[in-house]
Amino acid sequence: MFRIAASLLAVPALILSACGPTTSSEGQSDASQTPVERGQYLVSISGCHDCHTVRGTEPIGSAARPNLAGSDSELHIKGLGVFVPPNITPDRETGLGGWTEEQIADAIQKGLRPDGRILSPAMPWEPLYSHFTREDALAVAAYLKSIPAVHNRTPDPRGPDDTDDPAFLKTVPRRDLPPPPDGK
Numbered sequence: 384m385f386r387i388a389a390s391l392l393a394v395p396a397l398i399l400s401a402c403g404p405t406t407s408s409e410g411q412s413d414a415s416q417t418p419v420e421r422g423q424y425l426v427s428i429s430g431c432h433d434c435h436t437v438r439g440t441e442p443i444g445s446a447a448r449p450n451l452a453g454s455d456s457e458l459h460i461k462g463l464g465v466f467v468p469p470n471i472t473p474d475r476e477t478g479l480g481g482w483t484e485e486q487i488a489d490a491i492q493k494g495l496r497p498d499g500r501i502l503s504p505a506m507p508w509e510p511l512y513s514h515f516t517r518e519d520a521l522a523v524a525a526y527l528k529s530i531p532a533v534h535n536r537t538p539d540p541r542g543p544d545d546t547d548d549p550a551f552l553k554t555v556p557r558r559d560l561p562p563p564p565d566g567k
């Protein structure tokens with residue numbers, strides 16, 4: 384497992400590096416764009432791959448880097464715990480296969496999972512994706528439902544781990560959020 388900083392300060396850099404080699408950029412929303420195409424475009428510029436696809440130099444979507452099938456990196460949030468960006472392909476067992484598009488849009492925009500847990504700031508929904516319009520959040524959800532399902536279980540979140548976080552991680556603002564329950 385690599386460890387990467389979940390500093391919100393790092394997010395703009397993540398986003399700037401988000402334009403992967405296989406991501407398409409259809410440009411602005413126009414009448415001819417389907418929701419799936421719009422969603423693909425939004426995912427390509429919103430940093431989703433930086434966290435939800437394993438890192439590497441191979442093209443996104445190759446066998447080494449299946450599209451959005453979960454990370455190999457841990458994000459440590461001081462006081463909250465350790466989070467591995469999960470598989471967000473439509474696999475029923477290990478991804479979002481059992482979620483509706485409305486539920487996916489709620490997770491992206493409001494940090495709300497179907498089980499009621501609010502996602503930690505390791506997933507930057509509050510500073511970033513809460514600004515999506517509902518239509519765009521649903522377009523992202525439609526795209527996520529359209530991509531190949533990949534069976535890949537990422538580790539569940541772990542509780543607070545205050546022992547060895549380097550000082551720079553302490554720049555992540557603390558939130559009054561409960562730690563994740565056992566078993567996600």
Ligand code: HEC
Nearest residue numbers: 429430431434466467468469471490502503505506507540
């Ligand atoms: C900075 C890293 C990061 C970025 C960028 C990011 N995510 Fe996440 N995402 C996470 C982490 C970590 C979690 C799990 C957080 C938790 O369990 O509290 C998560 C959770 C999710 C979930 C809920 C899945 C589940 O099983 O609970 C969805 C859906 C999701 N992200 C979609 C997206 C989309 C779509 C984008 C781009 C628009 C995106 N994420 C960008 C890190 C990230």
